[in-house]
């Protein structure tokens with residue numbers, strides 16, 4: 001199978017999320033995997049049946065190796081569409097790079113994994129099990145994708161898990177978690193001719209903003225060797241309606257990045273105490289609407305991880321890691337299924353993803369495929 005052609009075919013099947021209808025691309029992967037003799041299943045959650053996943057299994061017994069990539073992409077925003085210099089769904093090739101929405105995120109590594117399945121299927125007997133997971137819903141957090149697959153016990157526990165994302169073919173072993181929250185202050189609205197009769201919710205919030213900024217700086221004392229420090233960003237502020245009235249309400253939205261080891265419940269309590277310590281009287285303040293997604297962290301101590309690092313060294317001129325992966329990934333949903341180590345790995349940079357003229361350099365894509373093939377040869381053949 002020509003790897004470039006396979007990737008072009010994947011890019012030519014749009015799978016933007018929203019809406020997150022992955023039936024066409026999941027069926028394409030399923031068809032290819034059935035053709036090489038895999039046992040193929042295609043579960044999807046009742047809450048979103050069009051978010052179709054494909055799970056393909058080759059071989060039997062131990063060890064079990066999982067290759068995981070997501071099949072949804074971000075949508076193309078109207079402002080972004082004008083910036084594309086090529087058709088985002090044509091799979092055009094220029095100057096050694098293949099262009100297209102989803103080309104780097106996440107179809108290149110998916111294609112490498114499919115090529116690895118194809119070569120494995122040609123072996124007389126695999127010494128173990130190879131599981132390919134082509135997962136829906138990653139771009140919207142994976143709740144109805146990989147998290148659902150894991151919770152509904154549709155995925156086996158594995159001895160080594162490779163989650164395909166953009167790490168420049170280095171090996172990432174951790175990413176941060178995210179906790180979002182809203183802080184609201186309440187005051188009393190009066191006419192601006194005599195503001196002292198009212199209670200200004202924006203002024204109250206300004207004290208909280210200052211306290212949260214100090215809190216953010218203080219977080220820098222905590223440091224994780226791979227992903228760095230936790231942070232607290234105030235991303236949105238909204239309050240008041242006109243300059244000639246005292247505002248009675250103000251709200252901010254926070255994004256608190258957690259490093260591996262931080263418990264979201266402790267972080268909630270920390271934020272609560274930061275807010276409570278600010279004297280906003282006679283206004284009042286409250287924090288709520290907490291939403292969080294987990295961090296991910298793994299070692300590299302198992303035999304499979306060491307073998308994988310050797311395979312990367314064989315292709316890459318630089319030290320293969322471990323590195324941190326700044327965006328989140330589906331790895332966080334697979335932590336309970338990892339009997340050994342789990343890594344994030346794939347060609348290119350996430351900075352090229354989610355943007356106009358998304359592309360993958362063919363040399364990087366070929367290196368990804370070569371690393372996966374080398375690893376499987378050393379592990380399962």
Ligand SMILES: [Zn+2]
Nearest residue numbers: 070105106165
């Ligand atoms: Zn991705």
